Amino acid sequence: MELWRPRELQLCLGLGLLLLILLCGCQTPFSKPPLVGIILWDQDIQSFENNLQGVIEGLREEGYLDKLNVRLQTINSTGDRSRAANAAEIFQRHGARLLITLGTVPTLVALDVTQGSRLPVVYSGVGAPEATGLQCPSTPESRLTGTSMEVPVAEQLKIFKLAKPRLQRLGILFCSATPEAVATGTAAEAVARRMGLKVILAKVTDDRPELLDQALQTLESEGLQALFLPTDPVLASPKNLESICARLLHHQIPVMVPFASSVRHGALLSYHADSAEVGRQSGRQAGQILSGAAVWNVPPEIPKVKRLTLNLTIAQALELPVSRHLLSQARDLY
Known part of the structure; x- marks a missing residue:
């Protein structure tokens, strides 16, 4: 039997390892994995945290694991536009791939900060991409794609009417400081009118308690029977939701919210995208781009999974009977 010399054995093992690395798409031991910067709007809002975990899972499904063949770095903007801009600058300066x-504002800010570059941006957790100026043209110049949280308002209101069968006067409240809230709030108004509902619209410029109090007084004086909150990262904060829902519960008025995690703060229900699943879709899109796909060949997506979350405790407090049909559609109950 012919024995391999140590030098020949080392050479063969080295070539085999190199071939394995190339086949697996991994980085060589002598190079750093590519940096992927994640800019999160507000980690205190549970839907964004779920979104983030979904992104990580989606990347893993495409073969990208943190610290192995990709470097994931997350910066929480804490709901501050300037922090989101600073995060984009940091990632661009550090050569992010x-x-x-995660969120409309970070997406808009990142595109603005990196304007003129070829740095790809993949969004997730965005309420109304096209209405907020986040078009994704299928051209070589495009560097934007992603998955939205957008569930058609007509589908949401159809569910709301099942929960409140004799609903005629619908209140809509949103903060005009965020583009997705304006876009989804305006869309909700138009759809509700087409469905034959009387719409009572109220806006706030920020979440100061006195402004919220004034807006709710206006809605109450106009005789609203239910309140619809569109996709609004400002009013979605636990503090604001609890204030709104507690006050309206006192007047026996149900509230519908856009996020599952918001239902626990006193809303009646939410018909929503699954934040983690949306994140997973975005993570897979990011993985495709990291693997060499052109951005314009990775089309934007809408949620593939929709959920109904019901708060039975609130339904009982509102003395609203929950039909068997509605209950059978709910995935999560409080």
């Missing part, structure tokens, strides 16, 4: 933005 790709940005993943």
